[in-house]
Amino acid sequence: MRLSKRGEYGLRAMIILAEAQKKNPLGMVQIKEISQQDQIPAKFLEQILLALKNAGLLHSKMGVGGGYYLSKQPDQISLGQIVRVLDGPLAPVNCVSQMAYEPCGCPDENTCGLRMVMGDVRNAISEILDGTTLAMVTDRVEAQIMKGDS
Amino acid sequence: MRLSKRGEYGLRAMIILAEAQKKNPLGMVQIKEISQQDQIPAKFLEQILLALKNAGLLHSKMGVGGGYYLSKQPDQISLGQIVRVLDGPLAPVNCVSQMAYEPCGCPDENTCGLRMVMGDVRNAISEILDGTTLAMVTDRVEAQIMKGDS
């Protein structure tokens, strides 16, 4: 049930971009900054952000003083969207996947116990990941920081 | 968020064994039967069942007329146990894993947004997988079959 480094780095980067967006209008940040802030290999991150851009979740500005910024408001981007771009379907097995359904080897899908349970797992993961936006994450982080300060 | 074939086959096999246990005292089934019933490569399944045996979830009988059977009642074996044996930790990232904790690269784990959300995901998966026993699965399958019959 692993999240790949690719997915992890992508999520981290998107959270940083969401935080930046709260502080200044566009919230533009350069690869180098993200890479340094979160210990992510810059060249690897480059690929990841490019993929997110091609998926429409990020915009970028080329050239001197360029960088990346969110294509929508942080409350319009869910973690599920990000993970799907970088790591593929959320479902543990394809026979319960919405975006990549494929039949499995069982005699009858309708009475397959494994499928029932894995359907539950898929739904649980999706409820969290599709139900959590970048805005929710940054809010939660802020709340936690307040708590620690007191 | 994938379940490996190894994990999938193992779960399928355990469900078959649980069903067998309902029908006859020991519920002993041979590799070959499981392999045929669910289209699983026999030699691969062999390794998987061996791992489950070494983990204490299965017992076996060697020689002619031998086979595998559950080491405990189906209501004493959770899907979580099976998955952990075959696929390792349930957690999407190690920094929220109970059985394989490892720090991640973030500056402060306490205020890491990704960690918070992935903690939720881990808990959701664990609630389902650790909270579902083989007995529950076979009951559910039976209920579904009744429904279809009517």
Add this chain to the structure above:
DNA sequence: TGAAAGCATACTAGTATTATAGACTTTATT
């Protein structure tokens, strides 16, 4: 015009996955 930044692909080393093969041990049957 040159440096800074993203764009795009190609490549690679290592590891994990999904098996397959073969020799060995135990047990029941004849």
Add this chain to the structure above:
DNA sequence: AATAAAGTCTATAATACTAGTATGCTTTCA
């Protein structure tokens, strides 16, 4: 006792995936 059936154990192989590196290109600003 011999044979065949079944699990045990370890090695190997083919393939794909992961996590990164490298390299050259294009755009933009000063």
